[in-house]
Amino acid sequence: MQPSSKVTRRNFLVTSGAGATAVCLSRKTNGYTGTEMSAMAAADKLTGVSKWDLDTPALCVDLDKFEQNLRTLRNTLAGTGVASRPHGKTHKCPAIAKLQLASGSIGICAAKLSEAEVFAANGIDKILMTTSNVSPAKIRRAMALRKKNRHFIQAVDYPKNARDLNDAAKEAGIVADVVVDVAIGTRSGVPAGDQAIALAELVDTLPHLELRGVISYDGGAQHIKGFKTRLEQTLGRFAASVETFERMKRSGLNTEIFSGGGTGTYNILPKAAGVTDVQVGSYIFMDCQYVEIGGESNDEVFDDFASSLTVVTTVLNTYFPGSLTTDAGAKALTLNKPGPWVIGEKGFAYNAGSDEFGVIRYEKAERSYQVGDKLELVVPHCDPVVNEYDQMYAIRKDRVESVWPVLARGRSQ
Amino acid sequence: MQPSSKVTRRNFLVTSGAGATAVCLSRKTNGYTGTEMSAMAAADKLTGVSKWDLDTPALCVDLDKFEQNLRTLRNTLAGTGVASRPHGKTHKCPAIAKLQLASGSIGICAAKLSEAEVFAANGIDKILMTTSNVSPAKIRRAMALRKKNRHFIQAVDYPKNARDLNDAAKEAGIVADVVVDVAIGTRSGVPAGDQAIALAELVDTLPHLELRGVISYDGGAQHIKGFKTRLEQTLGRFAASVETFERMKRSGLNTEIFSGGGTGTYNILPKAAGVTDVQVGSYIFMDCQYVEIGGESNDEVFDDFASSLTVVTTVLNTYFPGSLTTDAGAKALTLNKPGPWVIGEKGFAYNAGSDEFGVIRYEKAERSYQVGDKLELVVPHCDPVVNEYDQMYAIRKDRVESVWPVLARGRSQ
Numbered sequence: 001m002q003p004s005s006k007v008t009r010r011n012f013l014v015t016s017g018a019g020a021t022a023v024c025l026s027r028k029t030n031g032y033t034g035t036e037m038s039a040m041a042a043a044d045k046l047t048g049v050s051k052w053d054l055d056t057p058a059l060c061v062d063l064d065k066f067e068q069n070l071r072t073l074r075n076t077l078a079g080t081g082v083a084s085r086p087h088g089k090t091h092k093c094p095a096i097a098k099l100q101l102a103s104g105s106i107g108i109c110a111a112k113l114s115e116a117e118v119f120a121a122n123g124i125d126k127i128l129m130t131t132s133n134v135s136p137a138k139i140r141r142a143m144a145l146r147k148k149n150r151h152f153i154q155a156v157d158y159p160k161n162a163r164d165l166n167d168a169a170k171e172a173g174i175v176a177d178v179v180v181d182v183a184i185g186t187r188s189g190v191p192a193g194d195q196a197i198a199l200a201e202l203v204d205t206l207p208h209l210e211l212r213g214v215i216s217y218d219g220g221a222q223h224i225k226g227f228k229t230r231l232e233q234t235l236g237r238f239a240a241s242v243e244t245f246e247r248m249k250r251s252g253l254n255t256e257i258f259s260g261g262g263t264g265t266y267n268i269l270p271k272a273a274g275v276t277d278v279q280v281g282s283y284i285f286m287d288c289q290y291v292e293i294g295g296e297s298n299d300e301v302f303d304d305f306a307s308s309l310t311v312v313t314t315v316l317n318t319y320f321p322g323s324l325t326t327d328a329g330a331k332a333l334t335l336n337k338p339g340p341w342v343i344g345e346k347g348f349a350y351n352a353g354s355d356e357f358g359v360i361r362y363e364k365a366e367r368s369y370q371v372g373d374k375l376e377l378v379v380p381h382c383d384p385v386v387n388e389y390d391q392m393y394a395i396r397k398d399r400v401e402s403v404w405p406v407l408a409r410g411r412s413q
Numbered sequence: 414m415q416p417s418s419k420v421t422r423r424n425f426l427v428t429s430g431a432g433a434t435a436v437c438l439s440r441k442t443n444g445y446t447g448t449e450m451s452a453m454a455a456a457d458k459l460t461g462v463s464k465w466d467l468d469t470p471a472l473c474v475d476l477d478k479f480e481q482n483l484r485t486l487r488n489t490l491a492g493t494g495v496a497s498r499p500h501g502k503t504h505k506c507p508a509i510a511k512l513q514l515a516s517g518s519i520g521i522c523a524a525k526l527s528e529a530e531v532f533a534a535n536g537i538d539k540i541l542m543t544t545s546n547v548s549p550a551k552i553r554r555a556m557a558l559r560k561k562n563r564h565f566i567q568a569v570d571y572p573k574n575a576r577d578l579n580d581a582a583k584e585a586g587i588v589a590d591v592v593v594d595v596a597i598g599t600r601s602g603v604p605a606g607d608q609a610i611a612l613a614e615l616v617d618t619l620p621h622l623e624l625r626g627v628i629s630y631d632g633g634a635q636h637i638k639g640f641k642t643r644l645e646q647t648l649g650r651f652a653a654s655v656e657t658f659e660r661m662k663r664s665g666l667n668t669e670i671f672s673g674g675g676t677g678t679y680n681i682l683p684k685a686a687g688v689t690d691v692q693v694g695s696y697i698f699m700d701c702q703y704v705e706i707g708g709e710s711n712d713e714v715f716d717d718f719a720s721s722l723t724v725v726t727t728v729l730n731t732y733f734p735g736s737l738t739t740d741a742g743a744k745a746l747t748l749n750k751p752g753p754w755v756i757g758e759k760g761f762a763y764n765a766g767s768d769e770f771g772v773i774r775y776e777k778a779e780r781s782y783q784v785g786d787k788l789e790l791v792v793p794h795c796d797p798v799v800n801e802y803d804q805m806y807a808i809r810k811d812r813v814e815s816v817w818p819v820l821a822r823g824r825s826q
Binding site: 183 | 442443444445446447468469470471502524525527544545547548549550551554570571573574596599600601602603604608632727728729730732733736738740741742743744745747748749767768769770772784785794796797800801802803822823825826
């Protein structure tokens with residue numbers, strides 16, 4: 001650890017690799033492919049496979065850090081009266097959803113219906129779908145999902161949509177659970193205030209819908225830099241949702257759910273009146289984007305959670321001074337900024353702008369690199385990176401402990 | 414068509430929708446999912462399914478435009494003595510590779526070994542792998558691929574790698590075909606000149622390798638705006654590769670392959686001495702990035718090829734003036750710039766910055782939109798967009814004619 005009490009971002013890059021090998025300079029020779037790893041996992045024969053011996057690019061989750069993140073969230077929320085309902089869009093992985101539920105989360109969110117269907121088909125029952133289903137086919141499928149699964153809840157943000165859901169629920173012979181999505185900003189949801197109240201009242205009168213409460217998510221608030229600024233702006237922007245929720249409550253409408261927030265505001269939203277749960281996603285992985293926003297105790301680095309998600313990549317070219325080429329480009333890391341951080345190398349600027357290749361520029365390296373060496377990268381933005389891979393490797397002390405299929409990968413529908 | 418002989422980018426946006434329905438304001442009700450479409454295709458029961466009746470986001474290829482692009486490439490290259498060897502990384506789809514070969518292309522390129530393996534396993538034999546295999550496991554797999562497939566050729570850019578390939582070929586009991594990858598810029602390949610010649614000579618002496626020639630790809634040249642600038646810079650940057658190639662030829666080394674270039678330089682590289690084939694990729698789809706670079710006959714719009722690849726998306730929110738939310742965000746379109754273009758709407762600015770949602774800002778719309786309406790988008794950059802989808806829909810006159818599985822999707826290893 002650094003002697004200074006504050007961990008700066010640059011130091012973080014180094015310390016986050018401490019205790020783990022940040023670079024593999026030796027040449028592991030098996031280079032197990034995804035297919036081979038799946039087969040070995042199915043046959044319970046993973047013992048001893050090193051993360052440095054995976055075919056690259058390989059998506060890895062450090063289990064010690066991941067589990068620490070689960071505990072941190074649980075411990076921080078304990079005593080606030082606010083629960084967690086983590087967003088499945090972050091990991092798209094039923095295996096992780098199960099670990100979150102086992103760690104005390106009250107359910108899982110899903111962004112898209114096809115994603116919710118995958119979670120439901122793989123043992124997750126408590127699903128709140130945060131996007132409205134607006135097409136006739138999606139509405140029918142949502143009702144089929146609700147019919148099989150009494151814990152499925154879906155968002156609604158239009159009166160017409162509420163009537164369509166009611167008709168479809170009637171046709172399916174069920175009463176469907178819905179939450180009113182109250183807008184913050186202009187992306188999704190019904191405007192707070194009168195329109196939201198009117199929608200909630202409409203839902204309450206429709207015989208085949210059951211109003212369960214409110215969701216209100218502020219996408220723009222999550223990455224506001226600096227805790228104080230984030231705190232003030234988040235609560236300010238959330239005020240209209242709180243007021244709407246309280247009006248609903250006073251009207252005697254069901255307000256058992258008031259869900260919102262994300263990883264950037266997990267310790268802010270509990271300060272708002274009435275909030276029942278936070279829809280945290282990235283807390284399990286902690287990507288570069290979130291590290292940079294700063295936390296309550298460290299304004300430079302949001303270090304409440306540990307960066308557990310990495311991509312292992314192979315060096316392909318070292319001919320050109322001050323430059324290294326790797327096999328992980330935009331298809332392995334996305335174009336999100338900041339670019340990936342190379343664990344153990346403070347001075348590396350990694351550009352994942354090529355589809356197939358990563359390009360590192362540097363003035364000074366901690367060591368010299370050869371073609372075939374492996375580097376480990378903290379990912380820029382976890383959600384879309386996970387969506388590039390069919391599976392993640394769950395790693396404990398550099399060994400693969402499990403293979404987690406990303407079963408909802410590509411389910412953007 | 415426009416009365417003016419030059420088609421501007423803004424007009425292009427409108428005319429590219431002409432003849433096709435650009436927007437679906439009616440509500441198709443089936444919303445066929447990917448699974449349903451695959452099953453219908455397998456049972457030969459696709460007749461009549463409209464592209465507007467697909468679950469969204471849906472990745473579509475307009476077959477008339479796609480086939481026109483195949484013909485344009487063939488006709489333009491005819492008489493130049495230069496062939497095409499299209500890059501499979503663009504489409505990751507054996508069905509498309511077969512159509513390219515049927516249209517006269519002499520082979521397919523692959524960027525990664527796992528991609529090449531998928532093509533080989535699905536009926537494509539003429540594969541040139543443009544990235545070197547540097548890990549022991551990948552080298553073994555590449556030799557296994559070569560052993561099954563005498564048309565498989567792989568790149569080499571280091572003397573050590575050449576020796577490793579030779580050893581592995583020997584162990585596999587084969588003579589493996591290789592091309593020397595000559596660098597342009599600093600991303601991949603051996604520096605042009607003496608180092609490249611020495612490598613070619615080494616390959617020539619190694620008993621289990623057969624030198625087939627040279628590849629030399631200039632990633633940076635493809636998107637240089639303005640044809641004249643692109644022409645001059647491309648040929649200037651390519652000169653060292655040409656010189657290297659000619660020295661190899663004079664030395665009596667095998668130079669039957671001299672492959673390079675891409676869609677942006679498909680009509681430039683044939684002007685360089687000795688080039689045998691161009692590694693075009695995007696010409697079949699023609700994304701926003703390529704449209705913007707300008708062509709030889711129209712400096713504003715690169716309209717040699719037609720934009721055939723689109724994403725159909727559904728409008729989810731219309732509450733907020735001057736703003737529409739759709740269901741296609743970064744996981745459906747990537748973050749590449751320029752943002753997607755909405756066919757038929759000149760004044761729409763589409764931001765795919767949210768993982769799950771697209772946000773359109775506009776001052777003036779050609780029509781008014783309701784929740785549930787569908788829009789069709791030209792994609793920002795085709796390669797990584799295709800990599801988000803398990804299948805593409807091949808469309809003829811707005812009807813689905815085939816379902817094309819993106820079998821090498823996610824094969825970034």
